[in-house]
Amino acid sequence: MILLSSFPFRNLSATLPRGDGALDFPYIMPETLTFTVDSALLSELGEKLVETAHIALVELVKNAYDADATETIIKMIPNPDLRVEVINDKSGIATIVGEPSGPEIQITDNGSGMTFQDVKDYWMRIATTHKQKLDVSPRYGRPRTGSKGIGRFSCRRLGTKLKLVTTAARNGGFEQTAVTFNWLDFEPGEEISTIEVEGIRKKLSEALTGTSLIISGREVDEWNRRGYNFLKRQLAVLTANRGRRRSGFEEDPGFNVRLEAPGFDEKIENLRDRLLTAGWGDLDIRVKNSGEVNCTLTAMRVGERTIVHPKRFPNLASVSAKIGILPQDRDEMRNKSVLSKTNLSEIVNSWGGVYVRYKGFRVYPYGEPGNDWLNIDSDRGFRKTALSPLLQPFAAKLRGVNPKRALLSLLSSKSYVGDVEIGERAKGFEPKASREGFVGEDGVRPLRDVIRFAIDWSTIYREYARAIAAKQDARIAREELEDQIKEKVEPREIVGTALRVVENEVRNIATQLPTAERQQVLRSLRTATQAIAKHDAANREELRHLQLVASTSTLLLIFSHEVKSLLSWFEQVRISLNRIQAAVSKSEATKLAEVVEEFRTTKERLIELLSMTSLISVTRKTEEVKLALRTRVDRAIRSFDLIRRNYDIAIDSDNVPKGLQVGPMLEAELFAVLLNLLSNSIKSVIASGGTRKVALSARREGARVVMLIQDTGIGLKEEYFDDVFAPFSSDPEGRLYTRLDAKLNPEDEYIVGTGSGLGLSIVREILTFRGGSIRFLKPSTGWKAEVEVTMP
Numbered sequence: 001m002i003l004l005s006s007f008p009f010r011n012l013s014a015t016l017p018r019g020d021g022a023l024d025f026p027y028i029m030p031e032t033l034t035f036t037v038d039s040a041l042l043s044e045l046g047e048k049l050v051e052t053a054h055i056a057l058v059e060l061v062k063n064a065y066d067a068d069a070t071e072t073i074i075k076m077i078p079n080p081d082l083r084v085e086v087i088n089d090k091s092g093i094a095t096i097v098g099e100p101s102g103p104e105i106q107i108t109d110n111g112s113g114m115t116f117q118d119v120k121d122y123w124m125r126i127a128t129t130h131k132q133k134l135d136v137s138p139r140y141g142r143p144r145t146g147s148k149g150i151g152r153f154s155c156r157r158l159g160t161k162l163k164l165v166t167t168a169a170r171n172g173g174f175e176q177t178a179v180t181f182n183w184l185d186f187e188p189g190e191e192i193s194t195i196e197v198e199g200i201r202k203k204l205s206e207a208l209t210g211t212s213l214i215i216s217g218r219e220v221d222e223w224n225r226r227g228y229n230f231l232k233r234q235l236a237v238l239t240a241n242r243g244r245r246r247s248g249f250e251e252d253p254g255f256n257v258r259l260e261a262p263g264f265d266e267k268i269e270n271l272r273d274r275l276l277t278a279g280w281g282d283l284d285i286r287v288k289n290s291g292e293v294n295c296t297l298t299a300m301r302v303g304e305r306t307i308v309h310p311k312r313f314p315n316l317a318s319v320s321a322k323i324g325i326l327p328q329d330r331d332e333m334r335n336k337s338v339l340s341k342t343n344l345s346e347i348v349n350s351w352g353g354v355y356v357r358y359k360g361f362r363v364y365p366y367g368e369p370g371n372d373w374l375n376i377d378s379d380r381g382f383r384k385t386a387l388s389p390l391l392q393p394f395a396a397k398l399r400g401v402n403p404k405r406a407l408l409s410l411l412s413s414k415s416y417v418g419d420v421e422i423g424e425r426a427k428g429f430e431p432k433a434s435r436e437g438f439v440g441e442d443g444v445r446p447l448r449d450v451i452r453f454a455i456d457w458s459t460i461y462r463e464y465a466r467a468i469a470a471k472q473d474a475r476i477a478r479e480e481l482e483d484q485i486k487e488k489v490e491p492r493e494i495v496g497t498a499l500r501v502v503e504n505e506v507r508n509i510a511t512q513l514p515t516a517e518r519q520q521v522l523r524s525l526r527t528a529t530q531a532i533a534k535h536d537a538a539n540r541e542e543l544r545h546l547q548l549v550a551s552t553s554t555l556l557l558i559f560s561h562e563v564k565s566l567l568s569w570f571e572q573v574r575i576s577l578n579r580i581q582a583a584v585s586k587s588e589a590t591k592l593a594e595v596v597e598e599f600r601t602t603k604e605r606l607i608e609l610l611s612m613t614s615l616i617s618v619t620r621k622t623e624e625v626k627l628a629l630r631t632r633v634d635r636a637i638r639s640f641d642l643i644r645r646n647y648d649i650a651i652d653s654d655n656v657p658k659g660l661q662v663g664p665m666l667e668a669e670l671f672a673v674l675l676n677l678l679s680n681s682i683k684s685v686i687a688s689g690g691t692r693k694v695a696l697s698a699r700r701e702g703a704r705v706v707m708l709i710q711d712t713g714i715g716l717k718e719e720y721f722d723d724v725f726a727p728f729s730s731d732p733e734g735r736l737y738t739r740l741d742a743k744l745n746p747e748d749e750y751i752v753g754t755g756s757g758l759g760l761s762i763v764r765e766i767l768t769f770r771g772g773s774i775r776f777l778k779p780s781t782g783w784k785a786e787v788e789v790t791m792p
Contacts, residue, residue, distance in 0.1 A: 039195065040188035041126070042156055049153075053102075053218075054227035056154035058234040060107050060213060061257065065238050067111030067211065068139040071256050075106040076223070078263035102218025103263060105158050112139060113168035113209040116177045116201045123164070124197075126153075141249030142241075156183050160217035167207050174207035183217075228264050229337040232271070235259070237343050239272040240351035242419060243362050251362070271338075275347070276324030276418060278335035280462060283418070285321040285454050287313060289425065295454040299325070300334055301465040307457055310390055313446050318423025321451060323354055325458055326415050331469070352414025354451065358422045358429060364436050366420075373444070374452055376413040383408070384624065386666070387456055395460045400467025404666075407456065409463045416455060420447065495536040499529045601641075624664040629705065630656045632667070633696055636674040640682060646745070647686050651678070655697035662705045662791040669766045670791075676759040677709050677787060684713025684785060687739035695783075704772070707789045714739065715784035721776040725764045767791065 050056045057074070064072045114123060135144055155162045162181040167174055179199040186195055235257050243254040257271040268274055276282055281299025288294070291314035297305045326344060333339045353367035354374060365371045372378055385405045387395055395403040422429050428443030438444055474491075481498060482489050489497045506525050510518045577596050581589045633653045637644075644651060662670065678694070685692040691712050698707040716724065720732045731737050760774075767774050772791040779786040 037126070037192045038188060039186035039190045039192045041192065042153060042183065042186050043188070050157045052227060053158055053222050054231040054234075056157035057105065057107075057231055059154040060158075061235060061238065062145040064107070064109035064111050064211065065142065065255055066137055066144050067109065067113070068137045068142065069109035069111030069210065069255065070253050071258065072107065072109040073258045074260070075104075076259075076261040076263060077104040077106070078221075079103070102159065102221040103223060104214065104216040107213040107215075108210065109212075110208065110210040113211050114166045114177065115168045115170050115175050116199065118168065119164070119166065119177050119179065119199065136246075136249075139250050140252035141246035142252060145238075155181070155213065155215050158218060159215040160184050160219075161215065163214040164211070165214075166211040167204070167209050169209055174204040174209070176202040176204055176207065178202075223263065225264065228261065232259070232268075232274075232338050233340050233343045235271055236275045236278075236338050237346050237350075239275055240347040240417070242272070242351065242355060245362075245364060273322075274335070274338055276322060278333060278338040279324050279326035279344075280329075280332040280334070280465075281325040281458060283321065283323040283325065283454050283458055285319075285323070285420075285450065287316045287319040287426075287450070289317045290314065291317060293450050293453075295457060297454075297458050297461060299458070299461060299465065300332060301468050302461050305461060307394070309450060309453055313450060315427040315443065316446055316450060317427075318425040319420065319447065319450070320423065321354070321418060321420040321454075323416050323418030323451075323455070325411070325462070326352075326417055327411055327462075328415070348412075348414040348417065352412075352417055354413070354416050355419045356422065356447075357419055358431055358438075359424065360421075361431075361435065363431055363438065366437075372413055374413060374416075374448055374455070376410060376416070376452075376455070379407060380410055380412065382624070382664075386624075387460070388453070390453065391456055391460065394457070398460065398464045400470075401460055401463050406460050406463050409466070410456070410459050420451060422447075496533065499532060503529055624666055626661045626663045627665065627667060627670055628658070629660045629662050629670075629698055629707070630658045632670050633674060636671060636678055639675065640678060643682060647682075647692060649682060649685055649692040649694065651694045651696070653696045655695070656707070657698065660698055660700060660705060663770075665770050665792070669770070672766060673763050673789065673791075676763050677789070680759065681709060681711035681713060681785070683736060683740055684715075685711050686713075686743055687736055688713045688784070689739070689743060703792065705791045707791070708777075709787045709789070710779065710783040711785050712782075713784050715779065716776060718776075718778065724776070725760050725774070 050059065061072055061074070136142060137144065160183045162183070164179045164181070165176065166178075167176045169175075177199055179197060181197055186192065239256050241252065241255045244252045246252065254272075257268075259266070259268040259271060261267070277298070281297055281302075284296040284298075286294050291312035293309035293311075293313060293316070295307050295309070297307075299305075326339070326348060328341060328344055328348065330336070330341055333344075353369070353371070356363045356366035356373075366373045384407050386392070387403050387406050392403040395401045395406050422443075426443065428440075428446075430439040431437075432439060474494075478489055478491065478494055481494065481501070485497070485501060503525060506521065510521045510525075513521060577592050577599075581592050581596075584592065630653065633656050637651050637653060640649075640651070643649070681694045685694060694709070694711045696707065696709055698705055700706075714735055717733060723732045764774050767789065770792055772789065774787065774789050777786045777788050
């Protein structure tokens with residue numbers, strides 16, 4: 001065997017020998033070879049590489065996007081070859097003539113178009129690399145969406161005939177090129193470069209640039225609803241481009257699609273608007289000439305809702321906004337034909353944010369990646385929980401919404417997609433020459449307040465909608481369970497009933513197992529079901545207590561109102577007594593002075609208590625701030641002045657430094673911690689019957705503040721140090737309230753109470769949420785109980 005690769009081909013002169021040994025003709029002669037391309041390649045590229053018709057159409061729209069189009073119009077005309085012919089004019093009988101076929105596809109864009117030479121060099125050239133060399137579009141600098149040079153052959157996938165009409169600017173005028181392709185002329189077996197296609201070239205003085213494709217002749221209609229929806233989802237990603245500035249290029253005004261598909265009974269004038277209304281909800285905000293702000297929310301499970309901002313903003317007259325709310329959760333998508341988790345992820349990551357436009361022009365950097373002009377990501381980063389005071393009363397009316405924690409449901413800034421339009425009548429907006437923001441904050445600050453008000457309001461309703469969804473899911477689950485067991489199940493019995501069903505099913509299956517394995521399975525089943533049942537029972541009991549506690553809030557408000565009326569009466573009495581003092585004897589005046597002083601101190605104590613109870617009011621502004629610990633400790637101690645005097649209790653706070661701060665946290669949270677701990681210590685020292693002392697001290701350790709609460713009460717055994725933090729564990733040893741009842745005056749029960757068992761549980765929840773902790777320590781010498789609290 002001869003290995004040709006071992007020969008130096010360039011200088012080879014060997015020849016094949018004849019039978020007589022003489023040389024006849026050269027064995028190898030140098031030749032030039034070239035590839036040829038069979039017309040069957042077009043079918044391979046168009047019909048086989050592009051798998052489906054809807055993918056093919058997406059590729060053609062991407063070409064328009066790459067050509068710097070700002071709008072593309074797509075028309076899908078079903079069965080263009082069918083026509084109605086009247087058989088009898090008098091009877092009106094008609095028939096449909098023609099063969100069913102695929103739709104005629106018309107794609108028209110207003111991009112840069114192509115010159116005749118462009119069509120020849122690029123459109124007519126297979127797998128050109130010009131997009132790889134120019135990886136961004138020439139006018140707006142858009143990153144190119146295609147690079148293989150085969151997208152145009154998607155036309156072959158959509159039909160057998162193509163009419164291409166394209167207009168481009170050239171030499172101060174315009175050049176229009178029209179080419180008709182009949183793909184059936186490109187028969188397999190023929191050299192592709194030998195098949196001629198005629199084109200027409202025109203020179204125009206006035207024209208609009210762009211490209212139009214008309215595709216027809218598809219024998220089989222492969223379009224279905226699923227493929228059509230795929231098309232819309234892919235195009236929605238392109239329409240999310242609402243404009244962007246790129247260095248070295250003209251400002252990109254964005255891209256949109258109009259879609260007409262009579263075969264699917266749909267006409268979409270603005271696919272971007274359809275996108276913005278496809279998520280969980282959308283906001284429409286409008287400011288009237290009077291400054292009245294009207295917000296409309298249309299959303300899943302809540303329908304259409306409106307609210308008027310309680311304040312007026314006359315300087316924002318003619319401001320409007322349209323914002324889509326797009327959480328990346330499939331269950332929160334209203335229109336899944338436009339949105340999916342896949343395309344939504346691309347949309348929010350590339351184009352998420354709320355843009356600002358001034359008189360039609362976009363103002364930067366509002367809404368750009370990294371720009372948090374609405375402070376949404378900042379609030380999420382700091383885990384801001386409470387709503388503004390303007391919205392808290394509204395949130396408190398919706399079942400399932402906690403006004404103090406509603407902002408935890410705030411989405412990232414990217415999930416709010418839309419534009420704010422600043423109209424002609426707005427004041428305080430002077431764009432910088434570069435259009436990089438406005439001069440000063442006079443206009444931006446109230447604009448931010450209005451847009452955040454609307455977004456926060458929508459967050460309340462989203463939280464409400466999720467609570468509704470949870471209830472619906474629970475109802476459906478209960479109904480499915482009822483269908484399975486063929487009996488009605490009360491909501492409070494769902495867990496127990498479901499456990500019995502699972503237990504019965506597992507027992508039936510376990511009967512088929514060997515004895516040892518069956519016993520192991522049944523033991524595991526018993527352990528698991530008991531744990532679930534006990535946890536459910538504890539949750540239901542906790543919920544029952546919390547409902548009772550919550551129900552007292554109305555009574556608290558009524559009581560506060562009555563106390564305020566009483567304080568007014570106190571002041572009138574004090575003034576009257578001062579007048580009487582001048583008309584009585586000296587000894588009687590002294591007694592009256594003592595009464596007046598008692599009135600004064602009682603009034604101050606009640607005012608102090610009212611101010612503290614108002615901290616939990618939904619109408620009060622609640623901000624997470626740094627708090628002076630000593631000031632709050634002293635106020636909490638004064639709340640117990642009456643009980644301290646009655647039972648001679650000494651409470652010492654001298655070892656809490658006056659300059660020490662804790663937080664950021666809510667003031668109500670800090671008072672909840674202090675009041676619960678002081679109340680426990682006071683009850684304990686009264687129950688002990690001995691020396692009644694309570695001491696508070698605090699120190700800073702690094703980023704934390706450590707506070708100790710010590711008392712001389714009855715103490716707590718070490719084995720119960722953790723148990724007391726469990727909900728409803730008010731007296732695990734059974735000693736406190738038995739002794740307290742024997743030593744407490746009946747009228748003082750309302751001050752220290754009998755204990756709900758929630759106090760220390762609430763304290764631990766608050767501190768844990770703020771990154772702190774609480775624990776019982778082995779008490780120091782001279783003390784019976786010692787609690788350590790750490791706070792930020």
